Structure formats: C-alpha cells, structure tokens
Amino acid sequence: MRRARFIAAAGTAVTAGVIAIALPLPQASAAATGSATGYASVNGGTTGGSGGTTVQASTGTQIHQALCSRASSSTPITIEVQGTINHGNTTKVSGDSCNTAADKIELKDVSNVTIVGVGSGAVFDQLGIHLRNASNIIIQNVTVRNVKKSGSPTSNGGDAIGMETDVHNVWVDHATLLASGGESEGYDGLFDMKDNTQYVTLSYSILRNSGRGGLIGSSDSDLANGPVTFHHNWYENIDSRTPLLRGATAHIYNNFYYSLNESGINARAGGKAKVDNNYFQNSKDVLGTFYTDLPGYWQVSGNTFDNVTWSAAGDENNPAGPNPVSNTTVSIPYSYALDSASCVPAIVRATAGSGTGLKTSTGTCSTTSPTATSSPTSSPTSSPTSSPTSSPTSSPSGTNLSLASGAGADGSSKASGTSYGNVRDGDLSTYWSPSGTTGDISIKWGSATTVSRVNLREVTSGVIGSYQILNGATGAVLKSGTGAGTITFAATSTTKITFRISSASGTPKVAEFETYAA
Template sequence: MRRPVALRLHAALATLALAAATGAFLVMPEEASAATGGATGYATQNGGTTGGAGGQTVRATTGTAIHAALCGRASSSTPITIEVEGTINHGNTSKVSGGSCSTADGVIELKQISNVTIVGVGSGAVFDQLGIHIRDSRNIIIQNVTVRNVKKSGSPTSNGGDAIGMESNVRNVWVDHVTLEASGGESEGYDGLFDMKDNTQYVTLSYSVLRNSGRGGLIGSSESDTSNGYVTFHHNMYENIDSRAPLLRGGIAHIYNNHYVSLNESGINSRAGARAKVDNNYFKDSKDVLGTFYTDAAGYWQVSGNIFDNVTWSAPGSENKPAGPDPQSNTTVSIPYSYSLDGAACVPDIVRQTAGANKGLRVSDGNCTPQTPSPTPTPTRTPTTSPTPTPTASNPTPGPSQPSGTNLSIGAGSDGSSKADGTSYGNVRDGNMSTYWSPAGSTGSVSIKWGSATTVSKINIREASGSAGAIGSWRVLNADTGAVLTTGSGAGVISFPRTSLQKITFEITGSSGTPRVAEFETYAG
C-alpha cells in the first residue's frame, strides 16, 4: 500500500446507525421485515433477488447465532431474514450443525443454501476480521453491514482474506450499503474486498464503500476462470485501492455512477475477453483507471460520460494497455434492465451521502438527489431447494419447445473447431432434423455467423434423433470478443442478455456419448 489510512469507524456509528434503525428501513423484529427497497442491476435478472422476503425474521448478535438461524430452518431454502446487531468476530462465531446448513468456525458460511437476507440493524453490524463466504448458494441479500480487516495470512485468518467472497455456482446476490475495508495489501495479510469466482453470476454491488486495500475485488480467479459475469457495480466509493477496482476475467460487467479516489496502480482491469460498460463514473487522483493490465489477454470496454480528474496514464506495453489518456469504446454491451444515470459531475456528492453502512439506506433518485426508501417489503419468492437450480439462462429447461420469432441461423454461415466424418457445420442451420454436426471427439464447438452485427438473446440446441442427453456441460460464447455469455448443461432453449454480435459459438465441454447437434437455432428475443 502506498498510502495506508487509519480506519475511522466508531465515531459516527451511534448517530448514523440511529437513523438507519428508525422508520427509514426497520420494522419491529417480530414482523416479517425485508431489506428496504428492491434489488437493482443484474441481480434483478435470472428470476430476481429477494433474499429472505416472506420468511421469518430473527435477531442475531453473534456469528454463532447467525449460523443457528440458518440451521434452524425447515430446509436449506426456507426464506429467512437475519437482523444483525453488534460486533461479529472469531470469539463468537462457531460452527453449528443441521440439515439446512453447512457452517464452519471463524467465518460466516452461506453454503448450499438459498433465500437469505442478512441486514444490519440497531447500533450497527460489524464483522471484525471475519469474512462472509457464499458458496453453492442463490438468492442472497447482504445489506447495511461493515466487514473489516479480514486476513488470509497472519492471525486470525478468515475466508481466504476476502471480506465478501463468492464461489462455486453462486447465483443472484445483492450486496447493498455495505462498508468493506482493510488496513493494507497482500504483504500485510489481506486479499480482496469483493471476489467472485468459479461460476458466479447475476450479482449487484450498490451504494457501498471499498477502501484501504491492495485489492478491491475480482471476477474470475484466473485467465481460465471465465464462467463468471453479469455483475453490476453502481454508486460505490472506491478509495485508496492499489488495483482490482474491479479485475474482470471474462463475462460482462456494468459499472456506472461510482466514485474512484486514489487508485494507486490500476482501476477497472478488463481482460481475458471481459466486456465492461463504464458509464458516468468520476475518477480522481488516480492512475490507469481503465484498461487491460498485467496480461496479454485482452479485455474490452464501452465508455460514456465519465470524468477523469487528475488521472495519469502509463505508456502501453505488451502486458499493459491503458484505455487513456482519451478512453474510447472498443466494444458494445447491451444492458437488459432499466436504470437511471446520475450525471458524473454530481457523483462524488451523491455517493458521499448515500454509500456505505449506516447511511439510512439512502439512494439516488436518478437526478442527483438522495432519498430514503420506504420500508416496502419485496415480494415473496417461491422457495427452491438449493443447490438444485430452477431453470435459468445458465441452466435451461431442456426440451423441444420452440422460441417465438424468426430463426436467425437460417441463411447465416457456420464453422467450428472440428467435425466428425460424414457431418457438416452447415447441418446445424439447414432446418433439417435428420442432418447434424458432431465434433471429432467428445467435445468441440460449432458457431453461427453473420455478415453484420446481429442481436441475439436466445438459442435452441436441438439434438439429433437417438442422441438425446449426450450433450453434457457447455459454454455459449460471443465469438467476436471471447466473452462467455452463459454456461450450463444439456440441450434445449438457452437464454442470456441481449447481445449484438457477428458470431456466436456453442462449445461442448463435456458429454456422455457422441454429441449430435441437428439444429443450432438463434433468436433475437
């Protein structure tokens, strides 16, 4: 860390938390309260994110009590809202056993569960040197808490050094009005503040503060971990961060109305085919705030409305490609949800008033004016047993049902990685179920391509007669950029956010027999 900054948390807690505990967002504990307002960004997609809405509400003042609340549910998917007050630390966080949970000592473990809200109330909730770990879970809300000084080395350690970490088939997480902070970088024992890896999708981080850390956070743990994506970052404050604000490896991110101050080495690092839509952010007193850094695996960005205030840029090299000093778009990203943009000039003030824990959950009205949301419960989500997912873009419903609209593959071109004897790439776009393409082995890819940009949001993979069920795991790629649009298993209808591209690839990464794709249909909607 170039500029370690002392943490200043307690001075304002008493007064600010009082506002947060009043009618601004909290109802009486015995009522089935939900987190205030509703999810935003990509967390609204894939069925939405409602957390524990409609379920029981309990109060917890220790980490053990949080685990006990999870373990006391009827099932791992029974909705629950856990209101947290006080300091959660190693001394009061123990493993609790039960059929509806899988917990561990020294970390808040949200593992193989669904439909949970954790919200700070009363005089505030501080997770001190203790991380929150989300694994194999879905439909999670974390709101109005502080997580600080989580270490991966030294003593004590928790959650691999991540303040909030998500991994292994996580879906639909909304993290809102939180403060995530460290007291140094990797050499001092800390890792990331907000990390996502191993197939984590549909996440929003909003109105939060990330500060005093070597690493802000990442999407993807390595250049090969590109199954993550569809993440929104908005109205957050990144302050005194060395790098990873965030680091993107593959996937799509929407980054708007954030305030960045003192990014010491690099900021938004888009690489390995990632695509970032970067709108109306304010960057101040920082270096290399956008680009591809520390790799030759290129990433992409679409920029508009940003302000670069005293930002310096490095000279480009083989493994450093700054977007500046005059950042220009090199891709386009289609956003599937509605949102309102504050003007970049007012972002510092609006973020100062709204971002972080114990701010009364204030939000922007989209016109640079903060407001306190009403305590309107979000709709009840029909529980689903985790980790078995409901049909989604990444786990489609197999079957012969036809999407509506025109099959855009008819009349298009096609190619692929390999083909078995007697098969053809063109067979997947001829409208004939009796012809097909097979890879030369058990895995391979086939693509549909057009002469100009074409908008696609849905494909239908139809297996030839006698081969149903042979297709195992797969990825759908934007072949123009290499970005992963979605992943899953089994043939059928597959949906993903609307994307404009000239070539789309269906890549079979696992199979239980000889894959035979009779038709690779593509649709605009």
C-alpha cells in the same frame, strides 16, 4: 510501485461465552429495504428471505443457528444482525439445512437468505462472509473489516465478502468493506467472485484501504462468471482491481473512484465493461487491460477523469487513456437511471456504506430515503422536477441574457455545418446539433450572472427527450425533465448555464438557447 497509505487495523473485541440460539434484539428494525437492482434483478430476480421468518442475532453463532433451524436449506429467512460479530462469538453449528464453519459466516449450500444490519449496526470484525453453492442472497447495511488470509486470526481466504462455486443472484447493498493494507499485510480482496458466480449487484457500498478491491474470475481460465453490476459505490485508497474482470461482463456506472494507486477497472481475457458516468479522481490507470497480454474491452460514456494519470502502453499494459474511447458494445437487459458524472462524488458520499440510512439516488442528482422523501446533495436549492412549462415556439418576456455583451456559447460536440454560436444569434434559421443524439450546449458569461429561466427553441419541436439544466460552473443539477421550451428553476448566480440532452428521438436542432434573470 506506489503503495497505498493505510490506516491502522482496528482491534478485535472478544465476547466471552456463546449463545447458540437466535434471541430478539431491542430496537431491531424491518427487513431489507428496497428491491434488487442491476444484474441481480434479472435471471428470476433476487428477493433473499422475503416472505419467510425474521429472526435476530447478535453473534456469529446465532446467525449460523438461524440458518440451521430452518425446515430446509431453501426455507426463506431474514436475519437481522446487531453488534459486533467476531471469532470469539462465531462457532460452527450443524444441521440438515446448513453447512457452517467456525472461522467465517458461512452461507454454503443454502438459498433465500437475507442478512441485514439493524439498530446501531452490524460489524463483522476480522470475520468474512463466504457464499458457496448459494443463490438468492441479500446482504445489506453491514460493515466487514480487516479480514486476513495470513497472520492471526485468518478468515475467508482474506476476502471481506467472497463468492465461489455455483453462486447466483446476490445483491450486496449499503455495505462498508475495509482493509488496512495489501497482500503483504495479510489481506486479499474486498469483494471476490469466482468459479461460476453469476448475476450479482454491488450497490451503494464503500471499499477502502485495500491492495485489492475485488475480482471476477480467480485466473485467466476461470471465465464462467458474471454478469455483475457495480453502481453508486465509493472506492478509496485501493491499489488495483476495481474490479479485475476476467472474461465476464460488468456494468459499472455512477461510482466514485478516489486514489486508485496502481490501476482500476482491469478488463482482461475477453472481459467486457460498460463504464457509464463514473467520476475518477486523483488516480492512475483507472481503466484498461493490465498485467497480461490477454485483451479486455470497454464501452465508455459520460465519465469524468479528474487528475488521472496514464502509463504508456506496453506488451502487458494497455491503458484506455488518456482519452478513453469504446472498443466494444455491451447490451444491458434492465432499466436504470444515470446521475450526471459531475454530481457523482456528492451523491455517493451521501448514500454509500452502512449506517447511511439506506439512502439511494433518484437518478437526477438528488437522493431519496426509504420513506421516499428526497434530499438533494449538491448546491441547487430545489430538487430536479420534470416538464417544461410553455411552448417551445415562443419566447418569454424580459431580457434575453444570451444576447448580452460578453456572452458566449460552447458545448460537448457539434455536428457538421452547425455552430455553438448559432444558439445565441437571434436567428431561428441557424442552429446547433450535437454529433449524435445527446450532448451539452452552454451559454457563458465573463462575470457572474443570475439566471432563473431558460428557453430552448427547437427547429423541429418534440425531438428532445430527457434533459438536465446544470450550473456549468459547478456541475450542480438545477432541473431535470423532458422536452424543450421554457424551463424555470431557483435563481442561480453563475458564469455558465448548460443544457444537457440525455435522450432524443432523432438529432436535436437547437435554434436558440435563451436565458433570463426572472
């Protein structure tokens, strides 16, 4: 068994003395930013402490005091946290509106709470965050590190963030969850849900250097959990459980998985995972049912497997690869936008974790800040924009580079009776169609060619819906929009231009894929 390479544990600072009231902090910013996504957005939604009082805290005791000072356990409150929270400054506080403990941040028997890191940040050092019998909770922009279940000090059963016993509607966003080893070093899961924990979203977060990423269901009989959404998270140097999914439904999209050492998404005991447009790199057995003969299921689409190895199937080992295919379908009740898997590493590196400015993805391979200004994270020189600029029935002026000597065509799939080469033969009576309603078609050259404009000519206009133009050599998105026709973008030197059809009203029929330098 291959062990992860873990960094040394950080030291624990101990603050002398404890202040049992919530005090204002300098440079404290506004409350949680954005709205809950994924499954946390349904079942009534997740708003946390919105509409309630905002207080500041710089110790664990002050966090507990803020909870206990409310009129009731459901009175909305936002707690802005700055500094390092640890065992030395976290004591139990009692009151009618709270139920706290000294060895963890305890959100027990409460609802309508937001905990958000502000200023220079909030670090929970060797001290976990525990939710129990809690609902409508937001945790944003925090770091939780090196929480242990054995050794000293211990906290929260070794979970960085743990939820159990009738918990619902929780949004954890832009968090950094770190360990420095596996179970033998005293650590457990980074993000665990069990005993009727439902409607949870983990987004734009980092999970790193742990034996266990997290689980949904504490055993193969604990099946009343989920659904859960995981999107735009960065898993790195994790042995297994990204997540371990027992009997629950999970939507897992646009995550970046790097160095999963033993196994990754482990659907078992009837668990179902919808796995869309993720990027898996330098990892082993990233999807399947592992360490049990109780099967799980998956629906896969648009994922990239980069240097992924797969073990052989066995009685208690059913990897989805080396060529993962769907064995179930999962219906998603909320709207979402998918980044192409090719740009996921860059997008996630720019947005995930605490202290990253709460940037999010636009769903078009670029990022946006809370002030709504966008910043592309990959190589295109302009952000994706929408709409073609002219009719699909005519060709622009200039030389069609698709017909140049040495040009070729390929794609992701082709329907029976169609050919990739039909899009560059100058004949409008021949065409290419994908095997379904979505797919890629590319023009390629033997040497670098500068392109700034393409023209997609449909046999029947108006069938193609949303699209992306990609630099096929790098995967960078050059433009996004809807419909076919003439599409312009920043001049790009490449050996391949790809037109990706993301949605269509029927089966697309592309007669010609014309490319132009200007």
